[in-house]
Amino acid sequence: MVLSNITVPLLGLVDTAVIGHLEHAYFLGGSTIGAMLITLVVSLCGFLRMSTTGLSAQTLGLGDLSKNLLVLLRGVFLAFIIGLLLILLQSPFLDIALTVAGGSEKVQWYAYQYAQIRIWGVPASLANLVILGWLIGNQQGKTVMWVLIATNLVNVFLDLVFVYVFNWQVQGVALASLLAEYSGMSLGIVFIAKYYKNALKKLLLDKQQFNRLLLNKQVLRNYFQLNRDILIRTLCLQACLLFITFQGARLGDTVVAANAILMNFLLLISFSLDGIANATEAMVGKAHGEKNLKELKRTVNISLFWSFIFACFYALLFAVFGSFFLTIISDIPSVIDFAQQYIAWMVLLPLVSCWCFLYDGVYIGLMQAKVMRNSMIVATFGCFFPVWYLLQDMGNHSLWAAYSAFMLVRGISLAWHFHYYQAESTYA
Secondary structure, eight states, X not given: OXXXXXXXHHXXXXXXXXXXXXXXXXXXXXXXXXXXXXXXXXXXXXXXXXXXXXXXXXXXXXXXXXXXXXXXXHHHHHHHHHHHHHHHTHHHHHHHHHHHHOOOHHHHHHHHHHHHHHGGGHHHXXXXXXHHHHHHHTTOXXXXXXXXXXXXXXXXXXXXXXXXXXXXXXHHHHHHHHHHHHHHHHHHHHHHHHHHHHHHHHHHHOHHXXXXXXXXXXXXXXXXXXXXXXXXXXXXXXHHHHHHHHHHHHTOHHHHHHHHHHHHHHHHHHHHHHHHHHHHHHHHXXXXXXXXXXXXXXXXXXXXXXXXXXXXXXXXXXXXXXXXXXXXXXXXXXXXXXXXXXXXXXXXXXXXXXXXXXXXXXXXXXTOHHHHHHHHHHHIIIIIHHHHHHHGGGTHHXXXXXXXXXXXXXXXXXXXXXXXXXXXXXXX
16 A cells, blocks of 8 residues: 555656756646646545545445445445536636636646646546545555556656657646546456456346445435545645645745645655555454454554654655755756755654554544544644744745644544544444
8 A cells, every 4th residue: 555655646746847847937836736726626525535445444344245335336426426517617616716826827827727637537536536445445455556556657658748749738747647547547447347247247236235225314324424524624634735835826936836846745755654544444444344443453553653664764765865856856946946945844744744644544444534524623723724823924934834733733633532532432
């Protein structure tokens, strides 16, 4: 799962590097704002991945294949509905979002170009959340890894062809990402159809059982309540990330371009540490389905240890090679010089954030979304925005200080709840 997750931010780094080596900062600023708008939608729908992982892991523990497959079908159906609605509403969505985002006229222009193309890939992006979440829940980590590697290779190849051969600039990067999303979705469907064809066929042909499982009011109520809590949690997280991007845009093209690089570093850290959390989700969910409290606690303790080890590795990596990474991604002197001032935050962030990533995975496996929601609300409105407000005279540093404090508070609150309340009462 760590190898799988690393491929996602590496892809973002390749996109950023391709655009970052064009001659003007507004290309990078525009693609960053445009990508953030699409990422916002996909991230807000992260409940599709999280709920699918937790529910499929628990049904795996119960040994109920029909319910397991129904989790997949229900999630894919909902993903396509949301994706198609967004395509229909793209004009007002992009107009409002870009007005809020701010930035120079050229940044706005290229952001609109990027988002207008990428939005057609949202149905595939959301379906991929469900498919990959279901594979993770069923402990198919290697399959997830190969699907993501293949998807990212398609994206990197198309990036290079569209930008450097066809000279399509920002539009080329957007089109490459769109085609890669549909390629990944197709690969996931092919795998599932190959190994679960008979079970899927049996479930779909047994209309009585299918309708009973699909239309069970209590099951549907629980499903949407679960997704509601995860959505609220994700809204808070995205509010913080959007605030960093939009506030950076108001500070100038150089700031938003530098923050774009730092955000990709942040994603590399986040997705890498989330790899351990994803594996924890599947293992905790399975233990929970089996009602095996001893295995659940053992999984959490082992995961905490390895999360800290990986966090120390990433902190050391950026301490030693952070400046070198900047020069790989961009050759615009003003952007590199400005971003250099913030490498220290990339060293600190793995150490303060590894705990919240791990405990998020634990609570996804337990399907205790309310705990995650409450922790995120406290960290967002009780920490991130107050810290930024108090330190705003520090400029861009105030944004990264607020985000670091926000991640630390999330980890502390989730750890407190699990070790002093949740672990002993899970099966009470």
